[in-house]
Amino acid sequence: MRAEARPRDRAATRLRLLDAARALFAEYGYERVTVRMIASAADANIALVGRYFGSKAGLFGEVLRDEPTIRVVLEGDRAGLPRRLAEFAARRMHADPKSRILRALAHSADDPEIQELVRERLRTAIITPLAEFLGDDPDAMARARTAAALLTGITRVRRALGPEPPTPADVDRLTAMFTVCLDISGHEP
Amino acid sequence: MRAEARPRDRAATRLRLLDAARALFAEYGYERVTVRMIASAADANIALVGRYFGSKAGLFGEVLRDEPTIRVVLEGDRAGLPRRLAEFAARRMHADPKSRILRALAHSADDPEIQELVRERLRTAIITPLAEFLGDDPDAMARARTAAALLTGITRVRRALGPEPPTPADVDRLTAMFTVCLDISGHEP
DNA sequence: AACACTAGTAAACAGGCGTATACTTCCATG
DNA sequence: CATGGAAGTATACGCCTGTTTACTAGTGTT
Structure with missing residues (x-):
């Protein structure tokens, strides 16, 4: 109608x-x-x-x-x-x-059960421990979330574009990104 | 048998x-x-x-x-x-x-045809223009790739954990991460 | 040796998927 | 007004999915 x-x-x-x-x-x-x-x-x-x-x-x-x-x-x-x-x-x-x-x-064929499993996993495996590690930082959760985004994003891009062995420069760059993300002042030489 | x-x-x-x-x-x-x-x-x-x-x-x-x-x-x-x-x-x-x-x-659980579409899209939409923007940097591609990882990872985490409005601190943090990722020295006030 | 229990099997089930086909309805043009 | 072609529709097809059922065949115990 x-x-x-x-x-x-x-x-x-x-x-x-x-x-x-x-x-x-x-x-x-x-x-x-x-x-x-x-x-x-x-x-x-x-x-x-x-x-x-x-x-x-x-x-x-x-x-x-x-x-x-x-x-x-x-x-x-x-x-x-x-x-x-x-x-x-x-x-x-x-x-x-x-x-x-x-x-x-x-009536979608969405599977909320799996969504929940993945979500819980992301929390318990990465975000929560990371946030706890950061301790009294008021932004701990937001920082951990962003760090998790970088981690999962790397995996996703690698999967889409194909594996590429990381260079020392890559590791250095990621280190710097995690440093500012988690607000950790590394002891630079 | x-x-x-x-x-x-x-x-x-x-x-x-x-x-x-x-x-x-x-x-x-x-x-x-x-x-x-x-x-x-x-x-x-x-x-x-x-x-x-x-x-x-x-x-x-x-x-x-x-x-x-x-x-x-x-x-x-x-x-x-x-x-x-x-x-x-x-x-x-x-x-x-x-x-x-x-x-x-x-993961991106896709059949090969979609995988290829996503891959091409990731390249032409984000990585290649970003790398070109970076110009003569020898690591331009690697940097662009990592920046793309952060971008897509944010989307992915948001999708899994639910939308959360970004705070000014989030934007500042992301700015700092992109800065070190792309090796761009911002003019800090 | 006979039984009972259970690991393992084969086949079917119901439903959702993307896709394709035959059909109806509308509209521009003669 | 008639008509051909295009826009839109209803429905069926084949396939694959996760799941379940009815069954077979081993095996430890008595």
């Missing part, structure tokens, strides 16, 4: 699918999003995903292609780059304010 | 399943590993996964429970912690099939 008929518009429907896919992929990742969820969120028929994008992977590829790069962050002076990057990253810590209510998510 | 019969041993079979699951989950992540893969790798029957661990998730939970935490890295003096963490992270950059470190926390 549709309250109001929508004019037939291939381009508009395509765009709705693209927008829905972008939001869902960004929030849940490729595998947890089904084409039925996308179609439902876009209020379009399932078959149109195949028709307009060939396949789920094709749609994903198009979403990726449209996503902005960090080139806009790079615009500006060199000295200010770290802060711009930090703000760029910080923006990602926010919850998306324009999150829509998605009907399909109610 | 089994060449040699194995003695019936519940505990041993359970352990074989656990070991197989650990290796597979570490390599491919939870979602891309099927119970049939685990059973096959352990040379055990599929039904035994359910019998001994309740479910695939139960088996995953048991694997997580057995994995070491970073507490061993924390053992030692505070000043040396950043370096120990760096070396811990660097170890993850190696292709280490025997590693007991569970990498499922940072």
